[in-house]
Amino acid sequence: MMKTKILTENEIAFAAEQLKRGQLIAFPTETVYGLGADATNEEAVKQVYLAKGRPSDNPLIVHVASVEGVRPFVDEIPEKALKLMTYFWPGPLTIILKIKVNGQLSKSVTGGLDTVAFRMPNHPLTLELIEKSGTVLVGPSANSSGKPSPTMAEHVHHDLAGKICGILDGGMSQVGIESTVIDLSEPDGIPLILRPGAVTKNQLEAVIGTVAFDQHLVGENETPKAPGMKYKHYSPDTPVLMVRDGDWAEAIKAYQNKKIGLLANKIRINQFKNQFSASFMLSETGEIDEAMRQLFAGLRALDEADVDLILVEAYDNQDVELAYMNRLEKAAGKQYFETIPH
Structure with missing residues (x-):
């Protein structure tokens, strides 16, 4: 080596x-x-x-x-x-x-x-x-x-x-x-x-x-023209769930018996203080540019933090938020909080 x-x-x-x-x-x-x-x-x-x-x-x-x-x-x-x-x-x-x-x-x-x-x-x-x-x-x-x-x-x-x-x-x-x-x-x-x-x-x-x-779905035996179009990407070993703005209280309550990692803005982290095992701040107040910059670092940090589940702040799919959500959806396997039985 x-x-x-x-x-x-x-x-x-x-x-x-x-x-x-x-x-x-x-x-x-x-x-x-x-x-x-x-x-x-x-x-x-x-x-x-x-x-x-x-x-x-x-x-x-x-x-x-x-x-x-x-x-x-x-x-x-x-x-x-x-x-x-x-x-x-x-x-x-x-x-x-x-x-x-x-x-x-x-x-x-x-x-x-x-x-x-x-x-x-x-x-x-x-x-x-x-x-x-x-x-x-x-x-x-x-x-x-x-x-x-x-x-x-x-x-x-x-x-x-x-x-x-x-x-x-x-x-x-x-x-x-x-x-x-x-x-x-x-x-x-x-x-x-x-x-x-x-x-x-x-x-x-x-x-x-x-x-x-491009709306084309890349087939199993087809070579994609660009990276990130075919295979699983951006995923930590710890399961990831996306949480929409109005669903945080319910999500925290639903998984209160698990060790939760919180990847969200500072206001959200302060809101649920002492109700999670680890956290990583995406942004001060929800700024998308800062959230993009911190997304991968946050996923990596919480993956190393001995948690059972990572809950991540979701954004709307528009303009620059589309790029953030493209990566987050792949990391989470497109799973939002409400789509998981609990």
């Missing part, structure tokens, strides 16, 4: 050199920490799947340091894609494009598709890492597959210590959930959002016009 080193910003050159040698380096982004490998190195990319325990038909996002970093892999960048790159990059937006036939990317990156997802992360350490590595990097979330995504270097170390070379520590992720994914691989089709994130449908439409959500 290799020793996994926590790396500082002064060790980026070392991290880049390890990537050139085919090693795996986790890196910080504004969304979550990514597990980096040279996207043109087939063996290195295969090691990403092994380290995460991730199904090999789940495609990987390619991280670039500039718009120019995309051009070697595509015949052209469509006008709408270029507009989005100009407006939202660097930032939490991933864009799926058609790629060149027999291009340079590892076949394991694409899952056998003729499309690839590209993103330019908004974190100075990782942009410098990509540039110094002299290549582009795959960067799925740096966690064990299916578990809550990591928003701190410590989360990565918890899941992947001994399996990867190093973790570039860039502090806590500022967005806290994975990027919005939009499919622009069909030039004449309506752009489709495959995964909601911090960049919302309204924001995208303000730049390129009509955008729709």
